[in-house]
Each structure stands twice: as structure tokens, then as C-alpha cells.
Amino acid sequence: MNNEKILNFAIRFGFLILLMGLVLYFSLSASGFASPRSAAFILQSVAITGILALGVTCTLVVDGFDLSIGSVATTSLMLSAYAMVILEMSAFSAVMLCLFMGAVVGLINGLLIVKFKVPDLLATLGMMFLLIGLQRIPTQGNSIATGMKLPDGSVAEGAFSQAFLWLGRHRFDMVVERLVPVPVVIFLITALAIWVFLELTRHGRLMYAIGSNERAAALVGANVNRYKIAAYMISGVTASIGGILLAARLGRGDIASGNNLLLDSVAAALIGFAVLGAARPNAFGTAVGALFVGILLQGLTMMNAPYYTQDFVKGAVLVIALVFTFYLSAKRGSGGKT
Amino acid sequence: MKACEIRGLEKSFGRNHVLRGIDLDLDSGEVVVLMGANGAGKSTLVKILCGFQGANAGTMTLEGQPFDPADAADAIARGVVTVHQSIDDGVIPDLDVATNLMLNRLTEHGASLLVRDRALRVAARKVADNMGLDLDVRARVSDLSVADRQMIAIARAMAYDPKVLILDEPTSSLSASEAERLFALLDRLREQGVAILYISHRMSDIRRIADRIVCMRDGKISGVFDQAPLDYDGAVTAMLGHRMTDVNIDVASGGSAILEVERVMLDGSDTPVSFSAHDGEVVAITGLLGSGKSQLADMIFGQKPVKTGQLRIDGQPYAPASAGQAVAAGVFMSSKDRSTNAVIPDFDIANNMTLPFLGSFSRLSLLSKRKQRGAATDMIKQIGVKCQSDQDGIGTLSGGNQQKVMIGRWLLEDSRVLLLDEPFQGVDIGARRDIGRHIRATAKGRATLVFAAELDEALEIADRIIVLHEGAIVGTHENSNIDLDALIAQVSGAKDAQTQAN
Numbered sequence: 081m082n083n084e085k086i087l088n089f090a091i092r093f094g095f096l097i098l099l100m101g102l103v104l105y106f107s108l109s110a111s112g113f114a115s116p117r118s119a120a121f122i123l124q125s126v127a128i129t130g131i132l133a134l135g136v137t138c139t140l141v142v143d144g145f146d147l148s149i150g151s152v153a154t155t156s157l158m159l160s161a162y163a164m165v166i167l168e169m170s171a172f173s174a175v176m177l178c179l180f181m182g183a184v185v186g187l188i189n190g191l192l193i194v195k196f197k198v199p200d201l202l203a204t205l206g207m208m209f210l211l212i213g214l215q216r217i218p219t220q221g222n223s224i225a226t227g228m229k230l231p232d233g234s235v236a237e238g239a240f241s242q243a244f245l246w247l248g249r250h251r252f253d254m255v256v257e258r259l260v261p262v263p264v265v266i267f268l269i270t271a272l273a274i275w276v277f278l279e280l281t282r283h284g285r286l287m288y289a290i291g292s293n294e295r296a297a298a299l300v301g302a303n304v305n306r307y308k309i310a311a312y313m314i315s316g317v318t319a320s321i322g323g324i325l326l327a328a329r330l331g332r333g334d335i336a337s338g339n340n341l342l343l344d345s346v347a348a349a350l351i352g353f354a355v356l357g358a359a360r361p362n363a364f365g366t367a368v369g370a371l372f373v374g375i376l377l378q379g380l381t382m383m384n385a386p387y388y389t390q391d392f393v394k395g396a397v398l399v400i401a402l403v404f405t406f407y408l409s410a411k412r413g414s415g416g417k418t
Numbered sequence: 419m420k421a422c423e424i425r426g427l428e429k430s431f432g433r434n435h436v437l438r439g440i441d442l443d444l445d446s447g448e449v450v451v452l453m454g455a456n457g458a459g460k461s462t463l464v465k466i467l468c469g470f471q472g473a474n475a476g477t478m479t480l481e482g483q484p485f486d487p488a489d490a491a492d493a494i495a496r497g498v499v500t501v502h503q504s505i506d507d508g509v510i511p512d513l514d515v516a517t518n519l520m521l522n523r524l525t526e527h528g529a530s531l532l533v534r535d536r537a538l539r540v541a542a543r544k545v546a547d548n549m550g551l552d553l554d555v556r557a558r559v560s561d562l563s564v565a566d567r568q569m570i571a572i573a574r575a576m577a578y579d580p581k582v583l584i585l586d587e588p589t590s591s592l593s594a595s596e597a598e599r600l601f602a603l604l605d606r607l608r609e610q611g612v613a614i615l616y617i618s619h620r621m622s623d624i625r626r627i628a629d630r631i632v633c634m635r636d637g638k639i640s641g642v643f644d645q646a647p648l649d650y651d652g653a654v655t656a657m658l659g660h661r662m663t664d665v666n667i668d669v670a671s672g673g674s675a676i677l678e679v680e681r682v683m684l685d686g687s688d689t690p691v692s693f694s695a696h697d698g699e700v701v702a703i704t705g706l707l708g709s710g711k712s713q714l715a716d717m718i719f720g721q722k723p724v725k726t727g728q729l730r731i732d733g734q735p736y737a738p739a740s741a742g743q744a745v746a747a748g749v750f751m752s753s754k755d756r757s758t759n760a761v762i763p764d765f766d767i768a769n770n771m772t773l774p775f776l777g778s779f780s781r782l783s784l785l786s787k788r789k790q791r792g793a794a795t796d797m798i799k800q801i802g803v804k805c806q807s808d809q810d811g812i813g814t815l816s817g818g819n820q821q822k823v824m825i826g827r828w829l830l831e832d833s834r835v836l837l838l839d840e841p842f843q844g845v846d847i848g849a850r851r852d853i854g855r856h857i858r859a860t861a862k863g864r865a866t867l868v869f870a871a872e873l874d875e876a877l878e879i880a881d882r883i884i885v886l887h888e889g890a891i892v893g894t895h896e897n898s899n900i901d902l903d904a905l906i907a908q909v910s911g912a913k914d915a916q917t918q919a920n
Contacts, residue, residue, distance in 0.1 A: 276784075280784050280785055281780070281783040281784055281785060282776035282777060282779070282780045282783055282784075282785050283783060285769065285773075285776055285785060286773075286776065288762075288764065288765070289762045289765065289769075289773055291764075292762045292763055292764040292765065293758075293760075293761060293762050293763060295758060295759055296753075296758075296759055296760045296761060296762055297762070297773070298741055299719075299721075299741050299751070299753050299759055299760065300741065300745070300773050300774035300827070301740075301741045301742040301744070301745035301746070301774055302742070303740075303742055360764060
């Protein structure tokens with residue numbers, strides 16, 4: 081009985097305790113780790129992957145998977161640059177265009193899966209491939225920057241507007257002057273919104289029901305197809321937000337950036353399974369998972385771990401979290417709360 | 419000659435005694451039909467025979483030798499081969515017929531590394547000819563009809579040269595003419611001296627193929643029929659049992675008609691089905707597997723289209739295209755097979771129960787946990803779910819209590835028509851009485867249809883019992899002083915039982 085209590089406690093709080101332990105350890109051993117600047121830096125480093133991870137969480141909730149998020153983000157990056165630099169659109173219309181693109185890609189993903197019965201992994205893998213190729217066609221494989229030579233010989237006159245760059249570079253004052261960057265604020269708002277949607281609304285509850293037993297959800301009258309499509313559209317829109325923020329931070333349409341986005345964000349969402357012993361996708365866990373990776377990398381970097389060990393560390397964290405989720409929770413049996 | 423002899427076989431899962439001393443003989447060149455309702459223990463018996471599970475007590479012998487298979491492969495090697503109900507478990511759909519027929523050759527010890535297709539096809543054609551199958555051995559199995567796939571599954575089983583062949587509901591997805599091909603094949607195997615154990619509910623199959631009928635009920639053999647002509651009605655009685663229950667029903671004739679089913683055609687029948695269900699009335703629809711019960715339930719709940727005829731609710735035409743539309747029209751259904759069709763395993767009781775009506779428990783889409791829990795706690799009290807609180811995981815409950823939650827789900831709001839498809843499946847007798855009492859107590863204001871194969875269940879809950887047989891209504895009975903013999907004759911589809919005891 082006592083053993084069971086300890087196991088339950090470990091499953092529920094083990095990951096959070098590990099996180100606090102890490103923070104404590106780094107604070108003591110790396111000077112400068114426990115400072116507002118370093119905290120803001122960690123948040124900034126995880127903001128974009130975190131936003132993408134929140135989107136993929138929604139698809140995981142309906143027992144799907146969206147592999148296209150990374151390429152949606154880079155497409156959004158290139159599209160916003162193209163819209164402003166070459167088409168000379170305003171910041172507002174560029175942002176709207178990107179969000180619209182994300183929603184359309186999500187819709188197509190959803191329709192492929194729901195109507196054409198393509199398995200989710202394959203449909204979104206195909207979409208990923210397609211987008212990676214598509215984003216290179218208009219610029220003939222080149223990055224986009226002001227003053228670049230266009231195929232017809234002219235020079236691109238447009239530029240990233242200040243309002244757009246503000247999205248990636250402005251920092252709000254908090255405790256210290258110019259501390260919190262806009263992407264962090266957007267990450268926190270997105271996390272809150274997705275959390276409210278999944279945990280507190282009836283739509284979120286039905287999406288969990290679909291993920292747990294699709295047929296039973298359909299037989300109580302839920303429109304399963306519509307919810308699934310909605311999940312992929314949310315995922316597409318959040319991925320395009322991530323891409324916009326990346327573009328605003330870089331200030332150019334860099335063809336090579338965003339390579340790691342997919343793996344990092346999927347890892348964050350999967351690590352989130354282990355938080356609070358949820359054993360299923362959840363918004364809070366995803367946000368914590370993203371932070372966990374950020375803290376670990378920042379701490380290790382400050383302790384002079386070389387950059388090339390980063391992926392190894394992320395992979396190790398993911399594997400441990402998955403063992404937490406699937407082995408320990410399975411041992412506990414099927415007694416959980418909602 | 420005795421092929422297989424089973425004596426005193428017992429099996430329990432926890433406190434649940436599934437088999438309580440089974441004695442069964444299988445003779446070479448004989449088809450033994452095993453009948454039994456859901457939960458009678460047929461599938462457990464089959465699993466023990468084919469080595470998936472071990473018995474707790476009892477002995478089995480095969481051709482005089484003790485038989486206690488260590489696993490499925492051992493059972494097959496000893497000569498007990500099973501063709502399972504799900505056909506695609508027996509074939510590999512992406513490979514061609516020849517490979518499927520010769521699959522065991524590929525796994526044999528000392529089989530050559532390279533597959534010689536030509537030789538394989540020649541050998542496969544020989545097997546097919548032996549069984550009287552006329553098939554292109556190059557065809558992909560997934561392109562074949564269900565019947566052909568079934569034949570191949572049996573042909574594959576025959577490749578092991580079995581002494582005992584077990585067929586689990588082999589005709590459940592075959593049409594009448596396809597089934598006839600299967601029977602012709604079984605006749606052939608019978609002549610070759612194979613002992614066949616044939617599990618089925620379909621009376622037409624049983625009439626065609628059985629040399630002997632063995633009935634199981636509650637883990638025991640409840641009847642053996644081997645005198646020609648076989649007593650089919652006796653077999654159905656032994657299978658369904660009717661230990662006249664001690665539940666007394668005050669039959670209500672009901673108010674105005676709510677649900678009207680008009681000239682609806684069910685598959686496999688050319689007689690349309692018409693009946694109506696009235697306000698405050700509980701109507702049980704009974705019949706064997708394949709009688710069209712489930713199809714009718716699915717039509718009323720918008721899961722299958724009504725092709726001919728029509729449905730009306732309160733006089734208005736009603737043609738739902740989905741569960742959502744049915745629920746919106748006030749037609750609720752508690753589905754059969756709760757684990758696949760109803761339970762959300764990740765949710766607690768409160769969320770499972772309130773799932774269809776989340777809209778009523780939320781404002782601006784934001785769920786009110788307080789309201790959900792309040793409604794769930796009330797229903798738990800009313801229907802008597804045994805649990806710690808409404809926040810227990812659904813998986814912690816026993817089958818009967820899970821079923822109470824699934825039915826309570828549809829009693830949270832008032833319905834016009836309530837459909838309960840096999841509401842007592844895997845439910846103990848206590849929970850069954852609780853559910854039945856509650857359904858009858860709340861019956862006012864709606865029409866209730868209960869789809870149940872077991873006669874006891876129908877007799878315990880209904881005001882009126884409608885008997886379906888092969889897609890047609892063959893009898894309607896008020897539930898007072900029912901002529902049980904006539905009822906059973908109708909269920910089993912005896913031709914001379916056209917007496918309608920009204």
C-alpha cells in the first residue's frame with residue numbers, strides 16, 4: 081500500500097521535482113543562471129518550439145499526429161518575407177496571410193486524414209515534403225532579404241517593416257528594463273488559450289473522448305470528423321505563428337533556419353505526457369516539457385557543455401520521460417482521474 | 419472413433435467461473451454444433467482447446483493420448499486446428515492465394531531459403547483441387563470475396579492435416595449461397611474423417627450441417643441432442659434457458675404511438691418490418707444473431723440508412739443520417755459491446771456519464787465541473803452504481819457497474835425514444851435487475867426499445883416482445899402468460915410456428 085503511494089507520488093510529481101532539482105543545481109553551480117536575464121533567455125529559446133508543440137498537442141489529443149508543423153513554420157517564415165520584401169505588403173497583411181496559410185494547410189491535412197482516409201503520419205509526412213519543396217520554388221531556392229536580385233533582374237525593394245520586427249525583437253520591461261521578449265508573451269498566451277480550450281471547454285473534452293475511444297464518441301453524437309479537422313487546423317495556425325516569430329527575429333527569409341523545429345516541438349509535447357502523471361497529451365505538460373528542455377540546455381551551456389551535445393541531451397530527456405509515462409503509469413493501472 | 423474426449427474441464431478468471439465441468443466428445447467424421455449465448459463459455463472452451471489458455475481442472479485426450487497443449491503452435495502440431503471468427507486472422511490479405519495456402523510450408527523446419535513460386539503454385543493448386551476450390555492461385559487474397567477468403571482460411575487449416583477442426587461462427591459474414599459452398603466443403607471434410615466442432619447461432623446453418631448439437635449455458639453443458647431428427651427447439655431452449663424469472667411485470671399498454679417503423683426492409687429478407695412503440699411502453703426485440711436486431715437498432719439511431727420504408731416519430735417523418743442527428747431528435751441509444759462502442763477508458767465516471775450532453779453542462783462552451791459532478795452523483799444514486807465517488811476511473815468498476823454508467827448516460831436527459839442494444843451483456847444478475855427496474859420506473863414520456871437475444875432478459879423488462887427471425891417479424895407477444903414454447907419456436911424459426919399469441 082505504502083509502495084503504491086510512493087509510486088503514485090513519483091508518477092505525479094517526479095518530473096516537476098526533477099525540474100526543480102535541475103534549476104537548483106544549475107543556480108548553485110553556474111554563476112548567473114539564477115537571474116532574470118537568464119530566465120528570459122531560456123523562455124525566449126523555447127518560445128517558438130513551445131508554440132509549435134502546443135499545436136501538435138491538439139493533434140495528439142485526437143489520437144493523431146502532425147509531422148508537417150516544422151515545414152509549416154518555415155513556409156510561414158518564407159511567406160512572410162516574400163510578402164513584405166518582394167510583394168511589399170504591410171506587416172498586418174503579411175501576418176494574416178501566414179495565419180491563413182497555416183489554417184489552409186491544417187484543413188488539407190485534416191481532409192486527407194478524415195475524407196481520404198490517409199493515415200495521419202503519412203498524410204502529414206507528405207504535406208511536410210510538399211511544403212519543404214514549395215517554399216523554395218518562388219525564390220529559386222534562395223533566401224529572401226532586402227536588396228536581393230530577383231529572377232527577372234530587378235532588385236527587391238521591399239523590407240521587413242518595423243511593426244513586424246517588433247514581434248520578434250521588442251522586449252517589455254519587467255523587473256529589469258527590456259526583459260521579456262514578445263515571442264515569450266505570445267507563447268504564454270497561446271499556452272493559456274490551448275490549456276483553457278483542452279481542459280475547460282466541452283470541445284476539448286470531446287476531443288479527448290475522440291482520442292480515447294473514437295467510436296464511442298461518435299455514438300454519443302460528437303462530430304468526430306469536424307473535431308479532427310479542427311485539431312489539425314489549430315496545429316497549422318500555431319505552427320504558422322511560430323514561423324512568423326522566427327521571421328521577425330531573424331529579419332530575413334532564411335531558407336536554412338527552422339530545421340530542428342519539428343523534432344524539438346514533438347519532443348516537448350511527448351515529454352509533457354510525463355508531467356503530473358497525465359500519461360496523455362496536455363497543454364500544461366507540453367509547456368513544462370518545452371521549459372524543461374530549455375533549462376537543461378541553458379544550464380549545460382553555462383557549464384560549458386559543447387553545443388554538439390545538445391541533441392543527445394534532448395533525446396535522453398525524451399526517452400526518460402517516455403519511460404515515466406508508459407512504464408510507470410501502466411504499472412499503476414487504469415485508475416486515473418480525467 | 420473418438421477423436422477428442424474432454425472430461426470435467428473447469429476454468430475461472432478470478433472469482434468468475436467460466437467453465438464449470440465440461441464433458442464433451444468429438445467423433446471423427448462428425449459435425450458437432452456448439453450453441454451458447456454470449457458469456458456461456460464457448461469461446462473460453464475454444465481457447466483452451468486451441469492452446470491459448472490452460473484449464474484449471476479436467477482432462478483432455480486426443481485419439482487416446484493425453485492432450486494438454488502448451489501453446490497454439492503445439493495444439494496445431496498435435497492436430498487441433500481452429501478457424502477463428504474474424505476471417506482476416508486466418509489469411510494474409512496482401513499475399514496471393516498460393517502463398518496463403520502454402521504458408522505453413524514456408525515456416526517448416528528445413529524449408530529452403532529461396533521461394534520457388536512455380537512449385538509453390540503447383541502445390542497450392544493441388545491443395546485447392548483437393549478441397550474442391552476453383553480459384554486462381556495467383557489472385558491476391560484481399561481481392562477475393564469474403565466467402566473465398568473464408569474457404570482459404572479453412573484450406574489453410576486443412577494443410578495441417580487436422581484431426582479436429584474448430585470453426586468459430588464461420589458463416590457470420592457470408593450470404594446464404596456463399597454459406598452453401600462452405601457446407602459443401604464441410605461435407606467433404608466430414609467424409610475424410612475429420613472431427614468438426616462448429617460454433618454457431620444460425621439455425622439455418624445448424625439444420626443443414628449438424629450431426630449432433632451440444633448446448634452450453636453458464637459454463638455447463640445444458641443439453642446434448644443426437645437423436646435424428648434433431649430437436650432444434652429443444653436446443654434453443656437449452657441454450658437460452660427460461661428458468662421462469664421471479665420478476666413480475668405489470669404490463670402497460672402504453673399511450674399514443676411515438677416511434678413508428680413502417681415497411682422497413684432488413685437485409686436478407688423480403689418481408690418488410692412494421693411495428694410501433696408507444697409512450698411509456700417497453701418493447702423487447704428478440705431474435706438470434708443475424709436476425710436483424712442490430713441492423714434495426716442502427717437504422718433507428720442513424721448508423722445505417724433506411725433504404726425502403728420509413729420511420730416516424732410523433733407522426734413526423736424521421737430519417738437521421740448520424741448519431742448526432744438522432745440525439746438531436748430525442749432518440750438515444752446505449753450501444754452493445756460497451757468497451758468498443760461506449761466506454762471512454764481515459765475518463766472518470768462523471769465525464770463518461772455526461773459525455774453526450776456536455777452542452778447542457780457548460781456555458782459559452784466552458785464546462786462546469788460542479789454541474790457535471792452533481793448530475794453524475796444523482797444518477798449514480800438513482801441507478802445504484804457501486805463506486806467510491808463520481809471521480810473514480812471507469813476502468814475501476816466491474817462490468818455491471820460500467821454498464822449502469824453507460825445506461826445512466828442516456829437517462830440524464832429526457833428522450834422520446836430510448837434504444838438499449840444488449841443492455842445486459844456481461845452484466846451480473848443483480849445489476850441486471852437494478853437496470854431493468856430503473857428503465858421501467860422511468861419509462862413514462864418515451865418509448866423504450868430493448869434489443870436482447872436472451873429470452874430471460876426480454877421477459878424481465880418488456881411489456882411486449884417482438885420476435886425477429888432472418889429479418890422478418892415472426893411473432894408479437896404481450897408479456898403476460900406468454901406461451902413460451904411458441905416463443906422459442908419462433909426464435910428458432912420453426913416453420914410451423916405461425917401462431918401469434920396476442
